[in-house]
Amino acid sequence: MNNIIDKILEGNNIVLLCHNNPDGDAIGSTLSIYHALKKLGKEVEVVIEEPPKKFNYIKGFDEIKKESTKKYDIAIILDTATKDRVNDPSNIIDKVGKIYVIDHHISNTHYGDENLVEEYPACSQVVYNLIKKMNIDIDEDIATALITGLLTDTGGFSHQDVLPSTFKMAEELSKIVNISNIYKKALKTITKNQFEIKKIALDNLEFYNDGKIAFSYITEEDMKKTNVDSNGCGILVNIPLEIENIEVSILARKYPNETRISLRSVHINVNEITSLFGGGGHINAAGLISTMPYEELKEKILKEVGKKVNEWNTSSK
Numbered sequence: 458m459n460n461i462i463d464k465i466l467e468g469n470n471i472v473l474l475c476h477n478n479p480d481g482d483a484i485g486s487t488l489s490i491y492h493a494l495k496k497l498g499k500e501v502e503v504v505i506e507e508p509p510k511k512f513n514y515i516k517g518f519d520e521i522k523k524e525s526t527k528k529y530d531i532a533i534i535l536d537t538a539t540k541d542r543v544n545d546p547s548n549i550i551d552k553v554g555k556i557y558v559i560d561h562h563i564s565n566t567h568y569g570d571e572n573l574v575e576e577y578p579a580c581s582q583v584v585y586n587l588i589k590k591m592n593i594d595i596d597e598d599i600a601t602a603l604i605t606g607l608l609t610d611t612g613g614f615s616h617q618d619v620l621p622s623t624f625k626m627a628e629e630l631s632k633i634v635n636i637s638n639i640y641k642k643a644l645k646t647i648t649k650n651q652f653e654i655k656k657i658a659l660d661n662l663e664f665y666n667d668g669k670i671a672f673s674y675i676t677e678e679d680m681k682k683t684n685v686d687s688n689g690c691g692i693l694v695n696i697p698l699e700i701e702n703i704e705v706s707i708l709a710r711k712y713p714n715e716t717r718i719s720l721r722s723v724h725i726n727v728n729e730i731t732s733l734f735g736g737g738g739h740i741n742a743a744g745l746i747s748t749m750p751y752e753e754l755k756e757k758i759l760k761e762v763g764k765k766v767n768e769w770n771t772s773s774k
């Protein structure tokens with residue numbers, strides 16, 4: 458960690474980037490380090506195409522640039538496992554001096570000049586450790602950004618990968634910000650449009666393997682009709698996890714030329730499944746993009762997920 462701190466401190470003109478379809482952890486980890494570096498007097502900019510508006514309560518949200526032609530010495534890329542997933546419409550990373558990667562995905566390919574990749578439930582926890590190590594005072598703005606990342610990536614501390622140190626971090630942040638209020642904004646509020654697309658996804662829901670696998674889909678048409686972008690659809694895959702005995706929830710987003718699939722699991726490693734199809738992610742949350750014909754893809758994924766679910770059932774009995 459010391460290495461990357463020294464390298465970051467050498468930079469003066471820094472750009473912060475995160476992944477496509479940015480979620481709460483992408484925005485939270487990016488804006489927390491944004492405030493931290495500004496405190497050190499660095500010139501910092503955040504470039505994210507279409508950050509989800511629901512996170513506009515985090516200070517600095519309104520300063521996010523959609524694109525930039527500026528030249529920077531350093532790009533710090535947060536929460537992004539692979540180079541092709543970087544949310545970078547202006548191709549900043551092709552022109553920048555150095556690329557430093559800060560991430561928590563086990564599938565990270567270490568594509569930076571320096572890589573701080575540690576297995577934590579949220580990238581925001583990696584950033585928290587970094588900020589502490591840099592002796593930067595965590596104020597309300599930093600704390601709001603960090604807790605947003607932590608809450609959203611852990612599903613409100615409900616995922617299997619939450620660590621004792623995650624609660625310690627939350628405990629410290631709870632002295633600075635009101636976590637309940639942020640919880641409500643980050644996790645418990647959806648728009649009317651999201652509610653409409655949720656109804657469609659629930660209508661399309663099917664069950665497999667004795668009700669242990671839930672599969673649903675939405676089409677690009679549905680997204681247009683309800684005016685919800687792919688970001689806004691992020692909530693859909695989690696809904697079936699509320700059902701008793703569900704092991705895996707799968708949501709497909711159908712586009713004319715490709716299908717995007719998200720998987721969530723209670724126990725099994727879905728990252729191993731998405732890896733077979735060129736995707737990635739975490740043990741309990743992973744995704745992939747495929748150009749395979751939809752029905753064929755659906756069948757193959759259900760087969761792989763089914764195998765894992767059966768294996769887990771036999772081994773856990």
Ligand SMILES: [Mn+2]
Pocket residue numbers: 482483536561578579580610
């Ligand atoms: Mn994350």
